[in-house]
Amino acid sequence: MKQTIEQLADVELTENMLKIAKRELREDKCSREQSLEQMRNWVLKHEDLRNVRLDDQFLLRFLRCKKFSVPMAQQTLLKYLNVRRTFPHMSTQLDFLDQKLNDIISSGYIFASPNRDKHGRRVVVINAKGFNPKIYNSSDQARAHFLTYECLMEDQATQICGLVHVGDFSGVTTTHVTNWNPTEFARVFKWSEQSLPLRHKEIHLVNVPATLKWLIDFVKGRVSSKIRNRLTLYTQDKELAKHVDPACLPQELGGQMPLKAIVELWKAELLAKRETILNLDKIALLSDRGILRKSNYSSEKSSNGMNFVSQIESIEGSFRKLEFD
Template sequence: MANPFQIDMSPETPELLAIAEKELRETPENRAKGLAELRDLLKKNSDLNYTDDEEFLVIILRVCHWYPESAIKLLRQMAEFRKEHEKVLKDLMPEQEKIPFTEGGIINVLTNKDHKNRRVLIVNNGEIWDPAVVSSDSMFRMFYLIHIMAQLEKTTQICGCIVIYDFEGLGMKQIKAMTPGTIQRLLTFIQVAMPLRLKEVHFVKQPFIFNMVWSLMKPFLNQKMKSRMHFHGDDMSKLHKFVPPEYLPKNYGGTMPEINYSGKDWFSAIEGHNDFFAKYKEFGFKK
């Protein structure tokens, strides 16, 4: 039996490539043109430090629908973000966040993909999260590491991912840890500096006090991201309109078994790609 806690490194299937053509403009012609033009733009943007390996450029061009001008803009935004938040991201490697990953119980990834072949990230922002043990900075670094790892999956490059934010038991301890600065950092990253297709964000089990969190988030959201956010409370049937129950665990009204794994189970998969993390931490502006 295949290990469910592994990155899906399988190549693109004809079905995946058909989705890429339909949704991302990915054709042999656009691919060749996009790669050539982006390599030329990288040479012209001589202050940037990124590999021009095809594997990496495809990641960027896919999220930009194979428009090279959009891709170089994204690369510059990624570099600006890393520069602005250098204190949090400098030389970041998985080992630095091993304890939060393995013991925090906050961030998890479903072992199965959903009905649209998308990865599903679970973020426990409620009572499970103890900010005294796992800081907001640490939580962001974990999110950042996971987004790097997800880029390696061809299916995720093409089909994207979704996030389920679980706010069960949310209290003032967690709300106080979610400052305007930490929320702005996360939303800026997601909206302008993340080379992944984030298709949906679902908020579940949020109590009334969540309104305080939402009031902090709204000023930093663009219209595109707002349109992808959905609020379900305890009514999992609302979530099932987006993700059928047969693709969800019992925790969210699904027919799959209750989640009995965590970031601890996933951590070896993250460590298994340390070479990519080591390369990635050098990306951005030239020093």
């Protein structure tokens, strides 16, 4: 199953993308071949890993995310599998043809633009109007996200160039927020940022109601400074189109292609990768004992000394009292 990046480049990667890999990820033929060999040997010897893919495309997602630091890539692989092990109701059995998943994707809740921006990045759009919290629960919503990111992580160019995220909050309701248990939301959000091998280059949030800005501020205080510094809020669609290539946005957000057309192209992409994504469920992590932790999640403290989980649980009442115009 071994493929070199040069072979893959004939199909997916432009010369400019290869230059980005060299400049930003320290990726060259020597580092790539040595790192892949080390990763494969480590996987084969690791007693807690079962049926892990050994092809370049899978292992490179972890190496590229960690700029070819093999120990860090190994830890990310373990954390990635631990997320799937800990939240199987959200991160496994991601069958695009499942009725709920198909309905959520078809409604335009989350999708990736078929076009790349000038930096070679895909743009992921999250559209609050496309998700009906009265019909679907938080697990259904999370599965749509995991399905989207699993599909994109298979893409060589995205591994190198990264993603741009656009969140459109127009149409968000109290039910959207209260659909989540605050504690589970905190855990999934935090674990996913640390565990999914993705390069989040920019995050743009538009049409955020004033009643939700306190929640955005709360979340910003719990993510890494790198992510926090890449997050921008806009009050109008016109502002968004100045900073995100309109060719990557739906017409409804100041772009060029109708949302429905983009969604249909995205559905075809998901269908093409359906078997690959389903086969990920064969991979197993038997124990999390190999994962290095700076501190125990349950003992993390906020700036005022309050336990993180306790703090987010303490604002659950605020979730219930939210009102939207």
